[in-house]
């Protein structure tokens with residue numbers, strides 16, 4: 001049956017994580033102001049708190065399926081802070097890509113490494129089919145040449161999955177992904193970006209110059225370029241159907257934090273939010289706040305929808321883009337609005353609201369901008385190919 | 391647990407309503423709008439579906455199926471997709487009947503529920519809305535003063551659906567105990583029903599104003615009798631129902647815009663291939679979906695017997711805003727053709743704007 005109420009077991013997980021997130025939040029400002037320090041993988045306080053797997057014990061089929069609960073888990077953590085977590089999962093986007101596209105041997109061999117994922121280049125972001133980085137087979141080695149930018153966890157990672165082309169004239173079909181370990185000659189981390197928000201997340205730039213890697217480091221080991229298809233490209237892009245709802249949930253966690261902060265301070269000022277009435281009985285502030293809350297719920301529900309479909313094994317290509325586009329816009333409006341409501345308190349760096357305002361801005365950019373999501377949705381609605389709508 | 395899973399039965403009902411709306415409502419909606427007149431035959435046809443009576447208790451003539459706000463929300467989306475006006479007209483009696491079923495005394499149930507279990511359409515309406523620019527449903531200006539034999543009602547209502555034929559009105563008023571509702575028969579002394587109102591949208595829905603000039607009602611005519619009723623819950627149900635109808639209207643606009651934009655050529659290309667149009671249609675779809683899930687959430691809370699005030703508030707305010715935005719964009723996608731009455735989009739735009747000001751008209 002349709003249901004949106006958390007079970008007792010669900011609540012135990014989410015409340016447990018929120019308690020931890022509140023502790024992590026105490027360090028949020030420090031790592032924001034000290035951009036180039038990494039938060040620890042585990043906070044000292046962690047020993048006082050149960051692990052996620054402990055919180056997840058004893059679940060039954062009366063509880064929220066893990067596909068959806070995962071979204072709430074992510075949001076509960078970023079409700080504390082984007083970067084500082086009680087315990088950080090060791091792993092990056094590259095690990096997800098390895099799991100999705102690697103051979104069993106490759107997964108076995110590299111899964112212990114923290115892997116970043118490098119698709120974006122100075123000359124191409126939204127259109128990854130334009131990747132310029134090249135890979136040429138020379139004996140039993142691939143020789144990589146090119147540049148990558150905006151690599152999340154690029155400094156901390158032990159290695160990276162990079163996208164490079166075997167043949168630029170082959171378009172998407174020519175693009176393959178490779179694993180390159182840190183320390184490989186010819187692979188340099190050139191710099192670390194200074195950013196508007198999510199400052200404790202390291203975002204690196206790479207240069208590959210005649211960088212030689214073993215032939216077996218081609219993820220999936222498919223060396224040939226298919227003549228009449230996009231090759232594995234489409235499948236790789238499908239992993240975004242899994243990750244986009246998660247990215248949207250990351251943003252929603254922070255938007256919820258902003259709403260909670262604003263609600264608390266309004267309450268301190270004697271303003272209670274009443275529901276059920278129209279606009280005449282409410283002050284402009286109450287009405288504005290209610291609208292932001294409704295927006296947050298709407299966005300959250302689209303995320304649950306996309307995640308639920310994936311848990312049911314149903315296609316969710318459109319829904320993943322719907323929630324990413326919806327949340328990407330909603331979290332901005334929510335944090336902007338909360339600052340407007342709280343005024344000076346909203347912009348003061350004595351509080352975290354201004355940080356959430358900066359941090360959520362990334363939601364509508366990475367893993368496909370809002371425009372790209374709308375393009376995917378429109379292609380779905382109109383049943384258009386990439387060539388028909390771009 | 392969070393789940394979007396419809397039961398097999400809900401899927402069946404939804405699909406059946408979808409077909410019914412396409413066959414029975416969509417073809418006739420425009421004609422009714424043009425003539426500002428309901429199709430009585432269609433009304434009777436919808437009544438035969440038993441949308442009101444099946445969920446009323448067997449003891450009072452109903453089929454005794456469990457009340458399901460979720461199923462009702464699914465039904466309303468489909469019917470309103472076909473035509474919102476006909477949907478509202480057909481299901482408006484549920485606002486009265488479900489209020490009695492959920493909040494009435496045994497005596498009230500005995501007296502009124504059988505009216506809705508007959509073979510032909512029976513009208514009775516909830517009267518919540520009041521004229522004037524500062525109306526707030528939780529703070530009505532209509533008052534119920536105590537009186538030796540019960541209450542005296544004074545005030546004015548408007549946009550009361552099916553007022554041309556309703557046998558009874560459930561009038562929302564401020565009493566000394568708070569918010570209350572009172573059963574007022576059509577021929578009550580002091581009650582005046584206005585000429586039919588002429589509205590922007592839902593033109594075929596016969597609405598009228600009520601003037602209540604010291605209308606006396608017995609104590610037993612207060613909904614819930616001595617203990618009164620939980621009007622907030624009742625209004626949450628009505629808001630969820632209205633929001634469900636709005637989702638149907640929005641979806642109609644999306645589904646109309648898609649083939650049109652693929653077909654219409656400008657500058658050598660389908661306008662759907664232009665991002666200005668493609669992204670607009672994508673947004674129409676995003677907001678229709680988002681609105682629907684808010685409706686489902688509120689309906690689910692109602693079904694579980696939880697306090698749905700907040701989610702129903704969100705469902706209604708969000709869906710009202712977005713249904714309007716979606717139909718508005720729908721017109722833009724059709725350009726000048728969206729402005730002319732040959733296409734239904736301008737009607738949906740008017741209906742959307744009108745739906746957004748209603749309260750208490752429907753129920754889930």
Ligand SMILES: Cc1cc2nc3c(=O)[nH]c(=O)nc-3n(C[C@H](O)[C@H](O)[C@H](O)COP(=O)(O)OP(=O)(O)OC[C@H]3O[C@@H](n4cnc5c(N)ncnc54)[C@H](O)[C@@H]3O)c2cc1C
Pocket residue numbers: 093117118119120124125126127149150151152153195203362365366367368369370371372375390665
């Ligand atoms: C903090 C951060 C972390 C990141 N992490 C990673 C990572 O780990 N790995 C990785 O590979 N990349 C990463 N990225 C890169 C990110 O995915 C890209 O920045 C994003 O996809 C947009 O690409 P771009 O910056 O080149 O913008 P562009 O592609 O140049 O786009 C600029 C603008 O044009 C719009 N636009 C582009 N194409 C179209 C079109 N067809 N129709 C309409 N509008 C269009 C875009 O929406 C955008 O508004 C990260 C970026 C940041 C800022």
